[in-house]
Amino acid sequence: xxxxxxxxxxxxxxxxxxxxxxxxxxxxxxxxxxxxxxxxxxxxxxxxxxxxxxxxxxxxxxxxxxxxxxxxxxxxxxxxxxxxxxxxxxxxxxxxxxxxxxxxxxxxxxxxxxxxxxxxxxxxxxxxxxxxxxxxxxxxxxxxxxxxxxxxxxxxxxxxxxxxxxxxxxxxxxxxxxxxxxxxxxxxxxxx
Ligand code: G4P
Numbered sequence: 681x682x683x684x685x686x687x688x689x690x691x692x693x694x695x696x697x698x699x700x701x702x703x704x705x706x707x708x709x710x711x712x713x714x715x716x717x718x719x720x721x722x723x724x725x726x727x728x729x730x731x732x733x734x735x736x737x738x739x740x741x742x743x744x745x746x747x748x749x750x751x752x753x754x755x756x757x758x759x760x761x762x763x764x765x766x767x768x769x770x771x772x773x774x775x776x777x778x779x780x781x782x783x784x785x786x787x788x789x790x791x792x793x794x795x796x797x798x799x800x801x802x803x804x805x806x807x808x809x810x811x812x813x814x815x816x817x818x819x820x821x822x823x824x825x826x827x828x829x830x831x832x833x834x835x836x837x838x839x840x841x842x843x844x845x846x847x848x849x850x851x852x853x854x855x856x857x858x859x860x861x862x863x864x865x866x867x868x869x870x871x872x
Contacts, residue, residue: 681721681855684833685868687714694861698839706833707740707805718855719747722803722831725853726752729828731801733757733794735820737787737812744833745803752801755793759816763788772822776815780808787815794823807832807854810841817850834858837869 691704705711722744735757736745742758749756762785763771770791777784794800800820804813817827827850835842835854838861845852857869 681718682871683714683717684856685871687711688834688856688858688866688868692866694864694866696863697861698836700834700836700858700861700866702834706743710743715743715747718744718833719751721855722748722801722853723751726801726829726831729801729851730799731828733798733800733825734803735759735800735816735825736803737761737816740805741803744805744831748801748803748831757789757793757800759819760788761785772819774815774819774822776811778811787812787819789819789823791823794820794825796824798825799828800825801829801831802827803831803833805833807835807841807845807852808839810844813841813845813850814848817848829853831855836861 687705693701695701731752733754734745734749736742737759738761745756771788772791773786773788775784776787802816813830820827830850830852832854835857837857859869860867
C-alpha cells in the first residue's frame with residue numbers, strides 16, 4: 681500500500697536491526713485518515729472471503745481492525761491479553777509467548793462472541809514471529825470460528841511470522857512488508 685509505505689519512509693525510524701518505530705502515526709499517535717484508508721484496503725483485499733467477523737489482539741491492533749470491521753459492516757472482537765475479574769464465565773484462553781517482550785500472556789475471549797462457523801478476518805498492526813497471530817487463530821478455532829484471512833499492517837518479513845502463518849495454511853496479506861532494517865535504514869519488499 682503506497683500511502684502506508686510513504687508514511688513509513690517519512691516518519692518511521694529503524695531503531696536497530698529488529699525494531700521499527702512507527703509511533704508517530706500507527707501505535708501511539710494515530711493517523712486516523714491513514715487508518716480509514718487501511719480499513720478500505722483490508723476490506724478490498726478480503727472482499728471475497730465471506731467475512732462475518734473481524735478479530736484483533738489488544739491494544740495496537742484495535743485501530744486498524746475497527747476501521748476494517750466498519751468498512752465490512754461486521755462486528756469486531758477484541759481478544760484480551762488478560763482476563764479481568766468480571767470476565768469469568770464461558771471464557772476461552774490460550775498461552776502466547778512474546779519474543780519481543782520475553783514473557784507469556786493468556787489470550788482470552790468469551791465464547792459467546794463467536795458463532796459456530798463465523799468466518800473471521802484477523803487483523804494486527806505488526807507481524808514479527810507470528811506468536812500472537814497463531815495464538816489468536818488457535819483461540820478463534822477453539823471457539824468454533826474459521827480463520828478466513830489474516831491482515832497485517834506491517835510485516836517484518838525478515839522474521840519468521842509470515843512464513844509460519846502461510847505454512848500453517850492461512851491466507852495472509854500484509855499492507856507493507858519490510859525486507860530488512862539497519863539503524864536509520866528501512867528496506868521494503870517490492871510490492872506485487
Ligand atoms: P509476534 O506476535 O509476531 O510473535 O510478535 P512479538 O510477540 O515478538 O511482538 C510483541 C509486541 O511487539 C506486539 O505488540 C507487536 O506489535 C510489537 N512489535 C513487534 N515488532 C515491532 C516493531 O518492529 N516495532 C514496533 N513498534 N512494535 C513491534 P504488543 O506488545 O502486543 O503491544 P500492543 O499491541 O499492546 O501495543
